Amino acid sequence: MNKKDKKTFHPILVLNRRTFHKNRGRNLVAALAVSMTTILFTTLFTLAQSMSENLVEMTFRQTGYDAQVSFKSIDPEAVKKLAAHPDVKEVGTSIVLGLAENKELAGRQVEIRWGSDAYARHSFAAPTTGRMPEASNEVALDRITLKRLGIPAELGESVTLEWRKDLTDSEADCIRSDFVLCGIFEGNESSYASMSWVARTYAEEMTGGYYNQEGIILGQYMAQVSLYSDRNIESMMGQILADTGLSDLKYGINLAYSPEMGATALQQTLPMYLGMILVFIAGYLIIYNVFQISVTTDVQFYGKLKTLGMTERQIKKLIYGQSGRLCAIGIPAGLILGWLLGVVLVPAFTGILGGNNKVSLNPVIFIGSAAFATLTVLISCMRPARLAGKVSPVEALRMNDADSRSRKTKKRKNSASLGGMAWANLWRNKKRTVIVICSLTLSLVLLCGFYAKNAAFDMEKYLSYLMIADFELADVTSDDYIGGYNPLGSTLGSSLTEHLESFEGLEAAGHLYTHQFLWQMDEQTTENLRSYYTPEVLSDWGSYDPDGPKELQKAVDSRTVSAVVYGLDGIPLEAATQPQYLLDGSFDKEAFAKGGYVLAVGPAIEAGESYPVLPAPSTGSRIELEGRNYTVMAVVCPLSPVDDGASEKGAPDSMEMHFILPSDTFRTLWPENTLRKLFVDVDDEHLDEMQGWLDNYTKDVDSSLPVESRKTKAEQYETEVRSSAVMGNAVSVIIAMVGVLNFINSMVTAIVSRKREFAMIQSVGMTKRQLCSLLIYEGLYYAAITLAVSFLVSSFLVGIVIRAMTAGGFTTFRFTLLPLAVCTPVLFIFAALIPFLCFKNLERQSIVERLRME
Amino acid sequence: MEAILKVKGLKKYYGKGEALVKALDGIDLEIERGRFTAVIGTSGSGKSTLLNMIGGLDIPSEGSVRIGSTELSKLNSEQSAVFRRKQIGFIFQNYNLVPVLSVWENIIFPISLDGRRPDMDFVMQVVNMLGLSQKLDSLPNHLSGGQQQRVAIARALAGKPSIILADEPTGNLDSKTSDDVIHLLKMTGKEFNQTIVMITHNPEIAQMADRIIRIEDGRIVTEQGRQLA
Ligand SMILES: Nc1ncnc2c1ncn2[C@@H]1O[C@H](COP(=O)(O)OP(=O)(O)OP(=O)(O)O)[C@@H](O)[C@H]1O
């Protein structure tokens, strides 16, 4: 006998393998559930990881470098000592010469420097084409600067940079140096400054070898230190400086490494982690259900194994073995698909953050998702495994009889109507029924919630806040937060404005002028400020802008603020005085136009909420602005297209208060101030024409003209909004699929596990048709209960939670249960179809075959 | 001869109050090693319950069961499973074969659960004796009832248990096959010096035992012994 010579027989392994193959259908459902759970985990992990990586990257870009520590001025000898320290990974150095002041570069800081390769690399400014300059006449620039200069991004182009050795002295000689472009890099859009690398020889020539002279930028010797570890930077730096005997050097730690950054990243990714909990619940519900059902249907099998001497532990091992196989199939597939889904979704999310969208390939994602998915599976089968282990062998042996006995009594109680029988059958396994209904309901309710939340986003509202005209043009220095706004700028010259305002199809236009000066506050306004800024408001303010409360204190103490007077007409005036933006008082257009009235701009709070005081002059009071008296007509919200912009050049560093006057009044008072912003609306037929004209203008005449158009903005935001809605819907669709899968699984197993019972009922005279309708009744009951519960819970969720969540912001709440309405027929069809299909499958076996089955 | 199985004051009650069923109501019994005992009685008299108690499958309400030197009530479920697969061979009316395992795998299943290697010569001897050597690779549901019962017997014998408990092993078989099976049981029992306790409804089969115990309403009513031939 060859058999007996066979290798050792591992009963549990063999049983595990064979039972797994035997229950292929059931396992398919379970494996699908496992991989779906994994997909969701991986996707969310990928999103969370990519988002926080992008956030860190973005902060790096904003701070301008990614090394841990920077020295604003340091002795070259000290750098050598630092670089030699074992804890220091790399030191990059740079010598600052000055700022490029070419006319085309207005509004962007272009720093002329020499930098070591490491410094360039850590400052996002290493040439991607070409190399760093070596000869005195070479320069490396980024594409942003090149574009502004109007120089093609090709090596060998000649570049002229204008700069001054002494920035504080506006009369200082302007140096014009001609360079050859030897290196090009992308440029850091998130930073206000661009690097313009020159050769060391050029730098030495300009500085004359004098570094770090008090109060002079020229010759500032800077260093960036990269450490091996990101943790405890401060104490490590302290140690390094102590070791090198440089303890009194001042250094700065990169903001991106601060603990607050971690907190921000966590906050950004919090929804993902909440989503994971949801996924865990959904995954648990279905996997648990699959195992629970299979254990209850196989109770006899486990009882039999127990009578043969299988211990509780061995039975548990068998069940965990099954789940292990499911993981081995479901998880790898889920990891791959989940990551791919992440790749699709990451742009949508990081797009909102405004960063670049790199998809993280961090192994943590895969290890973490696999671990979470495995954990979900393990936890899901813990109870079923315990149940199977606890099966009493005798009970299992008797199971058949006991089952049929209790069933008979039930049948009698509920008369013989099919509906009644189906209803009774539904509650024979209460727990299973409840779980299936819960998991289906959860998905439907989530779907409804997501949908209602997305549907509440109001694009119109959003845009009307962001853009108030079809086209908005501004002076080139309007957003120059470094140099400040130049009120005498000439970007919006009369030829340009006249052409636009006489454009065919023009519907409306509007102008904005500003003037800034120091204003002595009156008693009432000071009092208003004092009572509006309660300690809570102040600490809230201070949490994101630490200088704010200090400036306020200074303003209140000295009773002086920096006043910005806006001269408005047309579109911006109408937009800013819309009823929903009036915080206090009312707006009378005619009276305002006469010039005796002023509008005060209040804080950015929701209109409609009432505050006892506003931090602005009181409505109706009379205030004096540069020698003329006005009555405050109303307090309005700051509207970003009107209110945003840099302070005037040379304005003091103090708190600002904004006022609005009619532009006619403004121009008689401050006639030399030029136009700051121009707003134009054209009819739809001429939109493209004007866009084309402006495109040509920025290409041929003035490349620095800032233009924004409603259409491009709308498109840009629409894609963003759409993709985030897609995400929400994708998540709920997957959860819905989990629910439906759960539903299918429990229907199928409920039917398959009752094969014998059905054969028996049929053998005593129930017709096929009756049996089939019995099953369909059961399915329909399931669907009906689920829908009833879902409608109830969703109404609550949408009506109360979502309504509260979408209050305010750019949303208009609409009560909608559309997804449920769509799902209702789908669910009913499934509920009727599954029993029907299962029954068709059952029918293939004869009654005798089914009766004989174990 | 020394008694391998000692049952004292064994009671098993099901349900409560009105619905109280006294399945076993005070059983005292001693069975000696190597004896073949038949248990008879009307349906519902408590035979299966008694057998399950002896096999440690169920927990008595009262009383004790001692096999060799082991008191069954002292074992937890884990220990009793291990004890069962080492010491007791079960033969059930409905065979209780594992459908996904082949005949051979079924036979050595309890041994392998115990982590032991089967005694090949012995197991093959049993297999040959039961005429199963041609069927070792088959799956149980491809066998006839009699063949399946023989697999169950082979499985019960394979681990060389000291006691074999059989609950109506011939209930599903015709009289010819029944006779064969009983003869086999007797023969192997003798051959390997095993103690056999068998439930049956068939008086003729009962007559083949060394000793017959009759149970009514959970009590032993009569006993007739027969001297070993
Ligand atoms: N789990 C249980 N719950 C309630 N009553 C039970 C249970 N198990 C057995 N009984 C009752 O105990 C009594 C004895 O049952 P048992 O199965 O031992 O009878 P039996 O002698 O083996 O009958 P048969 O010859 O029909 O197999 C019966 O009245 C039965 O209804």
Ligand SMILES: [Mg+2]
């Ligand atoms: Mg019985």
